[in-house]
Amino acid sequence: MNRDHACCVPDAGKPAAAHAAPATVPVSPVAVRADLIALAACEFRMGTDSGDGYRADGEGPARRVALGAFSIAAHAVSNDDFARFVRETGYVTDAERGGWSYVFRGFIGTVPTDRIRGVSSEAPWWVAVEDACWLRPEGPGSGIENRADHPVTHVSWHDA
Numbered sequence: 001m002n003r004d005h006a007c008c009v010p011d012a013g014k015p016a017a018a019h020a021a022p023a024t025v026p027v028s029p030v031a032v033r034a035d036l037i038a039l040a041a042c043e044f045r046m047g048t049d050s051g052d053g054y055r056a057d058g059e060g061p062a063r064r065v066a067l068g069a070f071s072i073a074a075h076a077v078s079n080d081d082f083a084r085f086v087r088e089t090g091y092v093t094d095a096e097r098g099g100w101s102y103v104f105r106g107f108i109g110t111v112p113t114d115r116i117r118g119v120s121s122e123a124p125w126w127v128a129v130e131d132a133c134w135l136r137p138e139g140p141g142s143g144i145e146n147r148a149d150h151p152v153t154h155v156s157w158h159d160a
Contacts (some may be wrong), residue, residue, distance in 0.1 A: 076151035
């Protein structure tokens with residue numbers, strides 16, 4: 001992972017290079033959702049000073065953060081929502097381009113060992129699995145067929 005652009009996954013060494021900042025990808029405009037909630041500008045305390053925070057991902061130290069006003073969806077983006085976005089724009093995620101993504105150890109099930117690229121030394125509950133992406137959330141053999149209304153996963157900060 002490019003440490004200047006750390007996002008929401010721990011660094012596991014070699015596989016992380018695939019998650020460096022992607023090249024600029026043109027995206028077609030998509031209709032704005034009607035269920036956006038406007039949030040006022042504010043300041044808040046973010047992060048932790050405990051040893052449990054992963055500093056490279058911005059989890060520490062605790063600090064004051066100022067945010068400008070913005071709007072956010074009332075609900076997470078579902079697999080159906082994301083699939084529609086991909087159909088309309090042709091977008092390809094970081095995980096798809098890189099060929100792998102981190103999967104929570106408890107969810108990898110029967111992933112063949114030759115598809116496991118490594119385990120995070122900082123957070124061993126994250127396993128780098130080849131072919132894991134939003135369409136295959138637990139890696140090869142998994143899918144989203146019965147998860148249309150579940151939140152999409154394996155969407156990086158850059159993808160969002």
